[in-house]
Amino acid sequence: xxxITTLDPRAxxxxxxxxxxxxxxxxxxxxxSMEDIHRALDYALSSHPCKGGTIYxxxxxxxxxxxxxxxxxxxxGFVPEHLLVYIAVDASLRGEGVGTQLMQAAIxxxxxxxALHVEKDNPAQHLYERMGFSAAYVEMRYKKx
Numbered sequence: 001x002x003x004i005t006t007l008d009p010r011a012x013x014x015x016x017x018x019x020x021x022x023x024x025x026x027x028x029x030x031x032x033s034m035e036d037i038h039r040a041l042d043y044a045l046s047s048h049p050c051k052g053g054t055i056y057x058x059x060x061x062x063x064x065x066x067x068x069x070x071x072x073x074x075x076x077g078f079v080p081e082h083l084l085v086y087i088a089v090d091a092s093l094r095g096e097g098v099g100t101q102l103m104q105a106a107i108x109x110x111x112x113x114x115a116l117h118v119e120k121d122n123p124a125q126h127l128y129e130r131m132g133f134s135a136a137y138v139e140m141r142y143k144k145x
């Protein structure tokens with residue numbers, strides 16, 4: 001049985017290092033650097049009035065088997081005010097509904113619109129479409145350097 005909880009930033013059940021390591025390992029080829037993952041976790045756990053987020057944890061017994069990181073952005077009205085930054089599920093449990101349960105919890109708990117970025121070849125795109133996400137825009141980036 002999978003249990004979904006939210007991480008309490010005032011008394012986290014796991015260290016930021018444990019969470020970052022889980023994400024880095026289970027995002028596979030879609031992973032960001034540890035530095036970028038830590039920055040996203042720091043933003044989500046921030047008590048600053050213009051920052052913050054929610055971290056959802058999926059557990060099977062005591063084992064961490066999935067995680068979703070949602071950032072709350074001060075952009076309501078012109079850009080979705082929530083950004084789903086990471087969702088990762090232990091490879092041994094993929095296809096068993098853990099990602100769906102994490103997404104359902106995040107959608108149910110979140111007021112306002114949610115945006116996410118997904119690479120064209122990421123199989124998770126099908127999960128997002130089943131959950132009601134649509135590709136309304138094409139994101140284009142200009143990278144300096």
